[in-house]
Amino acid sequence: MSTAWKSRYAQRTKDIKSSTIRELLKITQKPEMISFAGGLPAPDVFPIDRFQEACKRVLELNGHQALQYGATEGYEPLREMIARHIARYGIKAHTENVLITSGSQQALDLIGKLFINAGDRVLVEAPTYLGALQAFNVYGAEYVCVPSDNDGLRTDLLEAPLRSGPKFMYVLPNFQNPGGTTLAEGRRHELVMLAERYGIPIIEDDPYGQLRYEGEHLTPLIVLDRENLRRDNGFTLGNVIYLSTFSKTLAPGIRLAWIVAPEDVISKLVLLKQGADLHTSTFNQYVAYEVARDGFLDQHVKLIRQVYRERRDAMLHALQEYFPHEVTWTHPKGGLFLWVTMPEGTDSEALFRAALAENVAFVAGDSFYANNGHEGSRHMRLNFSHSQPDQIREGIRRLSVAVKMQLRSNHVTQ
Numbered sequence: 001m002s003t004a005w006k007s008r009y010a011q012r013t014k015d016i017k018s019s020t021i022r023e024l025l026k027i028t029q030k031p032e033m034i035s036f037a038g039g040l041p042a043p044d045v046f047p048i049d050r051f052q053e054a055c056k057r058v059l060e061l062n063g064h065q066a067l068q069y070g071a072t073e074g075y076e077p078l079r080e081m082i083a084r085h086i087a088r089y090g091i092k093a094h095t096e097n098v099l100i101t102s103g104s105q106q107a108l109d110l111i112g113k114l115f116i117n118a119g120d121r122v123l124v125e126a127p128t129y130l131g132a133l134q135a136f137n138v139y140g141a142e143y144v145c146v147p148s149d150n151d152g153l154r155t156d157l158l159e160a161p162l163r164s165g166p167k168f169m170y171v172l173p174n175f176q177n178p179g180g181t182t183l184a185e186g187r188r189h190e191l192v193m194l195a196e197r198y199g200i201p202i203i204e205d206d207p208y209g210q211l212r213y214e215g216e217h218l219t220p221l222i223v224l225d226r227e228n229l230r231r232d233n234g235f236t237l238g239n240v241i242y243l244s245t246f247s248k249t250l251a252p253g254i255r256l257a258w259i260v261a262p263e264d265v266i267s268k269l270v271l272l273k274q275g276a277d278l279h280t281s282t283f284n285q286y287v288a289y290e291v292a293r294d295g296f297l298d299q300h301v302k303l304i305r306q307v308y309r310e311r312r313d314a315m316l317h318a319l320q321e322y323f324p325h326e327v328t329w330t331h332p333k334g335g336l337f338l339w340v341t342m343p344e345g346t347d348s349e350a351l352f353r354a355a356l357a358e359n360v361a362f363v364a365g366d367s368f369y370a371n372n373g374h375e376g377s378r379h380m381r382l383n384f385s386h387s388q389p390d391q392i393r394e395g396i397r398r399l400s401v402a403v404k405m406q407l408r409s410n411h412v413t414q
């Protein structure tokens, strides 16, 4: 007799839907398609030679350790390197405050596991990172959504939602996914001050902070937090947990990221991570350390900034050239995405189908809103890191055909 697996699925899986992005990535892999859909780094900047040398060196010098099980916290020299690296931005972390995870996606899952009881509310930006919603949904999260504008999260609208007592807030201050916007300096201070006033902790997700193409680096929330990792009777305090990753600066395929948190939080996360995967790949951690060391990471990030700045500019110029004036878009100062706003009444599904017919893809805005309204239906997220500038230009030209068609049908139906 065959088992009815479906009837045995746990309650927490009942609302899990297939990710629009994952589904999309399948369609967009046709060779004739120009895809602005995924959040993929440019494969042409992966430092393949450096990885090759690093793998060889690791196997020659540390093969026995690198192929063995390792500590759940992560490879100590890599954790030390991360602590030194983030100290430059004012983040005062000790090695014990750093936990290596298998991508920031795992960090989000572990954070959900640690903090969210079914029915707990999490304060998120509207729109926000789809992967965080997917991670938190499994633990039964509900959401309090606060809108953002070109300067990031609207801190002027934050007090009432904070007063309603969310478990924590999840924010992306730099070159937000999907909006491409950056939280303004003044709002950062206000956010941290309000969080402290209402006793609501912050999860600061910062995968793109180093990929800035113009303007000055802005202070991370974890640094503005007065209690940030202050030593007190041997314990560290702090109202902000900070996440970052090697996915956008080295390569996403190595699945390496880190959490910076007070030591007691790290200890709990370590126990949860043991249950999930024992530890992040030892070999990958040794290799990443070997790749990144001696200033290579900084040098490489400079190259990525140059390549992505050129691609962002190509997209901005093409939008200016091809798109009708009723359509607007953000001007990201860094990161991988920009966010397009169509006039009210746009049917994003019809637009998406029209775009696919023109062999160009994007992600419709709906996916990035926690409360499943139709707020997102007139938005598109466009990725500019993955395609070459000439493809970007051609892709935007194709997309403009679909956009103009959609605008014409908006006029007809109004």
Ligand SMILES: Cc1ncc(COP(=O)(O)O)c(C=O)c1O
Residues within 6 Å of the ligand: 039, 102, 103, 104, 105, 106, 129, 131, 172, 177, 205, 207, 244, 245, 246, 247, 252, 256, 257
């Ligand atoms: C905001 C944000 N957080 C986390 C992640 C996951 O990153 P990782 O590759 O480290 O799992 C991404 C990936 O695109 C992201 O955009």
